[in-house]
Amino acid sequence: MEHLSHKEKMTIIVAIISAQFFAAVNQTIVGNALPKIIADLGGIDYYSWVFTSFMLTSAIMTVVAGKLSDIFGRKPFFLIGIGVFTVGAFLSGLSATIEQLIIFRAIQGIGAGLIIPTAFAAVGDLFSPRERGKWQGIMSSVFGISSVIGPTIGGYIVDNLEWKWVFWVFLPLGIVAFVLIWRLFPSVERRQNETIDYLGSIVLAATLVSLLLGLSWGGTEYAWDSGVILGLFAGAIIGVILFIFVENRAKSPILPLHLFKYSNFAFSNLIGFAVGIGMFGGIMYIPYFLQGVLGYSATHSSFISMTMTLGLVAASTFGGNLITKTGKYKRQATLGLFLTVIGLYLMSTMDAGTNQFVLVGYQLLVGFGIGIGLTVFTLVAQNSVSQDYLGVATAATQLFRSIGGTVGVAVLGTVLNTSMKNKLESYDTSAIPPEAAETLAKFQNPALLLDHTQLDAIESKLPAEMLPLFNEMIHHLQDALTYALSNVFMLSSVVMLVAALLTFFISEVPLRGKAPEAKTKAE
Template identity: 40%
Template sequence: MSQTRIKRLSPIFTGLMASLLIYAMDSTIFSTAMKNIVSDLGGKAYYAWPFTSYLLCSTIAIPISGTISDLRGHKPVFLCGIALFLAGSSLCGLSGNMPELILFRALQGTGGGVIVAGVFTIIADLFPPAERGKYTGIVSSMYDLANLIGPVTGGFLSDRFGWRWIFYLNLPIGVFAFIALFFTLPDDRQIIKQKTDLSGMIVLALILFPVLTSLSLAGTVLPWNSPWIVGMAVFAFLMLLIFILLQHRVKSPIFPSEYFTDRRINMALALSFFNQMSLIGAVVYLPYFEQNILKMSATGSGLVLAPMMVSLVLAANIVGRLISRTNQYRIWSLIGFCLIGFSMWRFSVMDKSTGYSVLILNAVLMGWGVGMNMPVGNVNAQNSVSKCRIGSVTSAVTLFRNIGTATGSAFFGTVLTARNVIGWEISGVSRVFQVGIAVALLGILSSSFLRDAKLPES
């Protein structure tokens, strides 16, 4: 890449990374301050709903914003996403009670969904297919930076200045990103006569809302076989059938049928789902093991997660560059899931005598495996479609990652607490990691069927 082009793209790239950072850091920084928030605002019974409302709205916004941006321009939609996120952050900081916070978190989540879908779409706009892997890997490192600095930053701001400052922190970073992208990002707005698939968007929301709500409640607030959970599942399935029928009848569908018939795309969606499930299992239950079995402090368990995140960043960057050089995807995903499965097995056999060095080694292997998969799903899917569908397919990959997070949280939580499941006596965190091996095997299967995308001309 020429020096002139590097100088031209630097402010754009910085703006994209800054916007993704505030999105990625939100969940980690928010969770550390939640205890102080509840003490101040009350509403302990609604403890989970600020998380749930954010996840619901961000996940629903991802595919909808991707489709709209393909029709109306990636830049204006992305800037609207930043503006919504900042507006939501400001209002969250001004919340006077828990219902207000839940509502404003929903607004913030809507903007966050637009941001996370738009970042990788714009990367695909800026760079030719041969370079997308490299820069997708670099930008993805913002997730891991957020995991490293988010909890510390959230705790510090909440204890020193009050919990409202965890939201106000987004404002200077977000305003910088907005201004940088407003003046430097090329305007790709196109005049397209096709109408936005409004009916498809409404039905998609009616699918995702009950699915994500039931995953948030099942196994904790309500049992999996409760009438409410079963009812939401049946309703979501009926809406899915309607959605499929609608998508066949519109000229600009949210999810074209080839997304689910083309193995370059559908397997990219599947491996992204299983990779995210694996990550949430490690991030949540490795500290659980350390604190409850090894009796480590929260700080000590965090120091084990840090090397895992560092290895994840390195793996994502290295594999992203290798993809750009070799145009091979499947091999890296296969190796990544093999490492995940091996790490899950290593986690499952740990006990009270496990040493600190063994913990770190296992965590590093896990991070490396997850990181290897990070660029694969996005880049393989993006290089499998025409430029007019970059936003849509990128949003689809991101959507499946989000659903993987929600599914992993609910499923592993149930595994941890359930008993007598198909004859098993499940009572320990080691069972979570044993089930994690099965998730990794499903990832290996998905990767085996993945078809490498041929490098397009542009």
Template identity: 40%
Template sequence: MNQAMQEGEKRQTNRPLVLLSLILGMFMAAIEGTIVATAIPDIVGDLGGFSLYSWVFSAYLLMNALTILIYGKLADLFGRKPIFIFGVIVFLLGSLLAGFAPSMKLLILFRFIQGFGAGAVQPIALTIVGDLYTMEERAKIQGYLSSVWGISAVIGPALGGVFVEYLDWAWVFWMNIPLGILSLIGTIFFFHENLNQAKHKIDYKGSILLFIAISSVMVVLIQGGVVWSWLSAPTILLVIIFILAMILFILQERKAVEPIVPLSIWKNRLIAIANCVNLTSGIVLIGLSSFLPAFVQVVMGKSAVVAGFTLTAMSIGWPIASTVTGKLLIKYGYKTLAVIGGYALVIGGVFFVLLDPAKGPLWAGIGSFIIGVGMGMISTTFIVSIQNSVKWELRGVATASNMFMRMMGSAVGAAFLGGILNSELKSFIHKKGAGEHLSIDSANQLLGQSGDANLSAPAMNLLREGLTGALHHVYMGVFIFAVISLLLILIIPKKRA
């Protein structure tokens, strides 16, 4: 796209209304990953299928991760607008059907449809912003956009609880419909895109191989150690399929005329390192948002409102840091600000390593705020610097690859840190000689505040002690990945934005 075409697009496009439409779309897709959490007990109560409940979360995450890179490439080939509109429509269809789901299996199917649409919404929205705004403007705007993900992660569970208590769990899905319609209206009528119409060859083989590879490893992460043992035949088979599919995928991308994931972007040192940091910082983020409420409510004995406050502190630190970073990016360059963000992650990680019941929720809230600051600084600097380092025709896939790595980090982190929690708690119970009477399922009852009447006071105290130790190991893992994130940031090539 030449300069004249870009200027024409800016004259025709109502940028404030388009930006608002993109923010609505991003918020809609981001919050759907967390809002279901507080509604799941009521959903299971109505639909049954308790053994399948984890797939309500996993189905959405799986399809989102699987399609995000493919949509990024399609947006580079056919334009941002049609791909974004397609994603929102598919997402709304899945949301409408999910609210009417008569069974758990159908709900999981509709969550797959939601995820299939969501894969196009967030990365394409960020890419459109990269097209519409200059480098100076984009540094400020991306600060607002990057905070959407963090805010939605905190607002989601609380909003889901409100819907369940005062309306019906179906509204957890139906709330997306007005947001999506407004997003569509703004994009269709106020965003105008100029493209060179040309025939393109879509890399179908690469898409299929990528789908097989990622779906295999995601299923292993979800099922391994829970439904299957790590050395079971299904786990080993899926790992082999993942390795073979990835090898074939790389070979295919090398010879494809228009590869779905151009390997050249991974030769860019900035992009490669930034993507790795997004993977490790995604683990830090999921470790905080998934396990902190359990520590505050069960170990500290505080209310859900107080637990929510500790996470809300992160959602306050994130947008503040994003906004400030956007304003300072041109002056100081992305390397300096990314390093400061990396140190913030490590400092926040130290707070959680030292966390114990006596320190109280304020200590946890401070640590949460500092990690939010780190995430805000890192996400803003990386998106702007990556989009500034590639040509227009690669901007979509470069942006999508960065978001994909954070999603993979969250998926890997949830599985890895959850495995640490379960193994440490199980080991503690057996060391105390309570293996015949207590199990990890007993701790699940304690976490869910159900079945407490069946547990004696000594058993509850034992479980709390075990959970405290297990969560300490989880936070050690969070701290280690925060340190890895900082070390990776330190080797990013130093360039002015």
């Protein structure tokens, strides 16, 4: 589609961005609203499944959509994805039980797994490698914008309207996106002599389910050394071996393994995996520090956290335009990730006396670094393969980054909990009377630091003679959380440093310029 006129490309890109924003904002809007939804539906024990079900189905569909869109074209998968996502969102708003919500979120995940990789692959169809930098930067910024808008709207809705509108408010945008894709996106003929790799798809799905469930449940639902978790990881290892065996014999493999022989393709996915792990140190745990250590409210915390996202959005756009202008990307990727390393390391030095404006500076550094660096790796993967494998290459980068994020949640969560436990056990509590120690032991829960209302309610009910001990316990909790978060940020910076060093192994392959445009009737 590179030969299309500029006007035709712009109308199509509007349709693509509309579809992508529809999927992205419906992911981010749920976070702030979910506590209220769980309060109404019940089922707090299944809280994590609302996210896990979405993650599992979207990860599985990502690779499937990449390969099938290479065979059948992007348009059918855009339309199916938007349709499935819209149905899932509508049904989620009708949920009467937590089980129904989990099922309907899984349906949404199928739609998202079709829409998002297809959107990035479609940019590759429309523009030459050198032009893609600009547009993929804009596409990446869509996720950043949605992560700012989504939680804000979600919080407003649950405070002022029924929570079902969290899922319904953007349904008109889904309809608009569907119509735009249907009317504007060109259809292509099915590629001949290509078969669908059903067996490879099934084995890949089973492997991803085992791996992601093991990472999601480990340390939360089950102990890491429990039979369930070890069994899931064993199943994932067996699945990988079986997948390699199946793919090496498939006529048209769902994920062609020969692509990993291209060093740029292999390293871009490996870096994406590492970045997925490290990013969670800078993004997921900032609210813990703001609310638990500095004592800010959730609203104040959200405004401060927003600065990282804004930095990421601005840097993604800037970095993409810079690639298009210069045709260079290796130095940009290296610089971006090293800036992120510095920002995460500086975060590891924070304590209760850290000024919020200093923290904003650190966040901007991390956000800007991720923004200008992350834009590169999808482009590198796409530029490593022929046009026939564009969808597969794009889907692979999304999948490895997603798996990295899941690993990051699991590993960094374990580091946080273990560090806090060890720090709390190191305090000398021998001076606390036994009767007081039994009462105060109930308050050694780090989650208390994030719920200021509950903390105040507990303090108001304690007898005056226990208040000094209570305040000392809270101080210990804050000190332990600071220590644990320092370890989380430090580990994130180390993982990001590995990713930055891996960029030296990427070759600077020249990016081809744009193809001649189609002439309009007027010409």
